[in-house]
Amino acid sequence: MEFDLSRAIQVLERTPPTVRSLLAGIDDSWSRATEGPETFSPFDVVGHLIDGEETDWIPRARIILAQGPNLRFEPYDRFRHKQRNAGRSLDSLLGEFAELRGQNLALLRSWNVTDQQLDLPGEHPSLGPVTLRQLLAAWVVHDLGHIAQVARVMAKQYSDQVGPWTPFMPVLTDHLTPRS
Amino acid sequence: MEFDLSRAIQVLERTPPTVRSLLAGIDDSWSRATEGPETFSPFDVVGHLIDGEETDWIPRARIILAQGPNLRFEPYDRFRHKQRNAGRSLDSLLGEFAELRGQNLALLRSWNVTDQQLDLPGEHPSLGPVTLRQLLAAWVVHDLGHIAQVARVMAKQYSDQVGPWTPFMPVLTDHLTPRS
Numbered sequence: 001m002e003f004d005l006s007r008a009i010q011v012l013e014r015t016p017p018t019v020r021s022l023l024a025g026i027d028d029s030w031s032r033a034t035e036g037p038e039t040f041s042p043f044d045v046v047g048h049l050i051d052g053e054e055t056d057w058i059p060r061a062r063i064i065l066a067q068g069p070n071l072r073f074e075p076y077d078r079f080r081h082k083q084r085n086a087g088r089s090l091d092s093l094l095g096e097f098a099e100l101r102g103q104n105l106a107l108l109r110s111w112n113v114t115d116q117q118l119d120l121p122g123e124h125p126s127l128g129p130v131t132l133r134q135l136l137a138a139w140v141v142h143d144l145g146h147i148a149q150v151a152r153v154m155a156k157q158y159s160d161q162v163g164p165w166t167p168f169m170p171v172l173t174d175h176l177t178p179r180s
Numbered sequence: 181m182e183f184d185l186s187r188a189i190q191v192l193e194r195t196p197p198t199v200r201s202l203l204a205g206i207d208d209s210w211s212r213a214t215e216g217p218e219t220f221s222p223f224d225v226v227g228h229l230i231d232g233e234e235t236d237w238i239p240r241a242r243i244i245l246a247q248g249p250n251l252r253f254e255p256y257d258r259f260r261h262k263q264r265n266a267g268r269s270l271d272s273l274l275g276e277f278a279e280l281r282g283q284n285l286a287l288l289r290s291w292n293v294t295d296q297q298l299d300l301p302g303e304h305p306s307l308g309p310v311t312l313r314q315l316l317a318a319w320v321v322h323d324l325g326h327i328a329q330v331a332r333v334m335a336k337q338y339s340d341q342v343g344p345w346t347p348f349m350p351v352l353t354d355h356l357t358p359r360s
Binding site for chain 2: 001002003007010011014017018020021022023026027029030033124127128130131133134137138140141142144145147148149151152154155157158161162163164165168169170171172174175
């Protein structure tokens with residue numbers, strides 16, 4: 001599929017209600033579960049998505065659109081949320097994520113980005129040159145990857161409960177060595 | 181995690197609003213996209229979930245709970261939805277799924293299943309003996325696996341759009357040979 005800003009926004013605006021529908025009010029045994037040490041729980045994923053709103057996608061889009069002398073993005077801290085959200089409730093994080101995403105999409109829409117601007121470059125600290133189009137596409141894929149991760153992490157909590165169904169349930173054996 | 185009926189229902193009741201939040205009103209280029217020939221689109225997944233409500237989980241639970249002379253389940257048709265839903269809109273399928281799931285969970289709750297009943301056996305046509313507990317756990321995992329699948333199928337539509345981000349986006353390279 002070719003990148004199209006309005007269709008990308010269709011996904012980006014659906015992520016907060018999707019994670020809220022899946023997680024709001026659910027027992028901690030689901031929301032705090034992980035795939036093993038150093039892997040994200042659903043709670044962590046929501047914190048990580050908030051970090052993305054505050055420090056990643058829109059701040060980087062601003063750097064690209066400004067086309068100033070320094071196009072290099074700040075490195076992204078994948079574990080910023082750990083300290084930031086200690087003691088927070090999941091429901092408050094879900095609300096905060098929805099609010100931040102709503103503000104960021106209103107801003108993105110207000111920029112009326114043109115096709116020419118989508119080709120503008122920035123510099124990723126480890127990946128090198130990237131365009132605004134690639135950044136916005138990566139934002140969409142990042143959302144969807146983390147929705148898939150939340151579902152997978154929850155599913156794996158029943159790995160020992162489904163008996164002979166295991167080979168029919170590929171989600172249970174995805175990422176045996178967790179990658180995200 | 182040990183199986184617990186009320187916690188299992190927490191997931192089962194969240195699936196309809198989750199897929200609705202992710203898919204209602206979205207462009208066909210997302211909802212009709214696939215991972216390749218013979219693989220499910222998000223539209224197909226919703227149809228497959230409806231088939232599960234009508235022909236799989238609750239009908240099989242009934243067979244187990246009845247403990248009649250024949251404990252063998254009917255084989256499940258993974259492609260029943262293809263003909264059934266030709267010409268249907270995604271939004272109408274989302275509404276139908278929510279209604280069927282709501283009815284089935286009301287029925288499941290009304291049975292007041294005991295721990296002893298969770299150990300009762302049925303016979304899967306290809307997997308052999310299974311318990312009611314395993315059937316209900318598989319229902320939960322099946323839901324979550326298909327939520328992950330919908331997100332993955334959508335993400336892959338931007339496989340060629342994210343440029344150098346690909347190695348940071350494991351969802352794009354999951355199931356290179358689609359399995360579900």
